[in-house]
Amino acid sequence: MTVGSLGVASPAWLWLLPLALLPLFASGRRRAAVSAVAAAPADPASRWIAWLLRGAGVLAVSGLVVALAGPYGAGAPVTRIGIGAPISMLIDRSGSMNETFAGRQPSGAEESKAAASRRLLADFVGARAHDLFAVTAFSTAPMLVMPMTDRHAAVRAAIAAIDRPGLDYTNVARGLAMALSQFAPESSGSRVLLFISDGAAVIDPRVQDALRAAFTKLHPTLYWLFLRTKGSPSIHDRPAGEDTPQAAPERHLDLFFKSLGVPYRAFEAEGAPAVADAIAQIAALERNPIPYTEPRPRRDLTGFAYALAGLGLFLLVLAALAEADFLAARVAGVAVPERAPAPDIRRAA
């Protein structure tokens, strides 16, 4: 049974609730029969205490009955506004990510591109409480690592897994499609697609249209964090020979992104500090209010009800302990019933 946001597990107990009125009419205290209560002078303090104890009785009985019925506060989804953005991360898991920025296998104190991005992204996640993250990895095929969630611990765990040895090649198109699919289409506010890779690949013109449509529909802000290996071509380098996507895939992917009509920014990083710098810039840029929903679980109020009943009972026990033995004198009088022996006076009037 639920009334508003409160409910009880077994409402049948509530039929006992009228018992709570009992303390208004009866009391468990010893009664001292006196010839006239009017003999006691009017006393506001006594009147207040009497009402307090009546209230305590009502509280104790009703608290116990309600506690037996098992009260709870019903759970409900709560929509709140926070600073942050839904961020879908698309992370390259191709084999080259396991190399250092110098293009070698890491040895000693060196760290691979994957390890560096892992470390820096882990700090990025959780810096703001209301960011939503989805993690998608891709190489030849995209892998959904973590759907859109606000559980930052899980997201960090997902990111912690991205420096596992990488797989094959780089298939950007399908990865982008899956990363885009993580955004809830109905949610409003800004969206961020963070694309981390150390290389690019040709996007099939047939897939390009589908991607273009998806980008137009969702309109995410796109950040490309390009982990450039030393010596490899930059995004902006025109190839020496023929300027085809096959010859310079990075440049053409950049051009494709620019042609999408969404806010787009590319960061080119040639080392861990540059990656950190790029991530800090992204974090600074994405400061939009987003509405987010938090489920509020059902709260058990039994303990609260028992605490109220306990408070009432505590007051009643105090009152019982404070009871004065009004007729103590009578008990003493019964114990000594004999009269003081009067001297025998026999006198005629």
Place this chain on the structure above:
Amino acid sequence: MTGAPSADIIYLPRWRPRGRRFGAHRGQEAGGLGTFRDQVPFLTLPDARRIDLRASLRDPFEGVHVRRFEMRNAVEVWALIDLSASMRFQGAGDRLRLAADLCAGLAASATRIGDGLGVIGCDRAVRADLYLPATRRRGPALAMAERIAAARCEATGAEGLLEAARLLFGRPRLVFLVSDFRWPQALIGQVFAALALHDTVPVLLADSAEDAGLPDWGLVELDDLEGAGRRLVFLRPALKRRWIAREQARRDALRSLAAASSARAPFHLVDRFNAQALTRHLLAT
């Protein structure tokens, strides 16, 4: 308590009784025996046995004088006992037991000197089962005292005392009005007025548990025997002082009401019956 009490209650009526019945109290009339009262001419009281030779010889007009003696008369002592519900109170003493002890003491003391004792128990009306016409026989009087001790008091109110006062018409009597006087002021005044003819001794049954014996601290749930409901009282020294002062004020009010109707000052019968204390009170007021 059964049997005669060990000490007599000694009382002096305020008035001179009249009548033919001989007893222990100085009467208004002159009779044959007793205390010398005055001398009257022989023609006024032609009783040759009591010619006062000395007075007759001293008279220059040679009249014959006769001695006259005070007649000693008996009086009737009545106990009007309030049997309203508040008389069930049991504190340091049992209130009905106190009343019964007083009755037994009066029964013994009155019958010993030839006075009659009558008892009327009243609550809202006169209790027919607890009515004893004035008798000089000790047995029934003592038995009535026992019945008073065992009486059941359920009715509230003491209006029956007015009715009882009307039963005591005619000659003056010594009336002990035994009650805790937990009545409305108006009723107290009416009862005293109705008993104005008589020599009335209010006997206030008090109990130390109701004032001086109150605990200093604590919660007490008072339950009115007269049905005025329950009340929780938080006792503390300040309240106790106020309580005792209130009780004292009540006693003072009773004393002034009694004085207004020419009744004697109330006697406070506290916790246990003491015949000597009552005697002292009766001789002093």
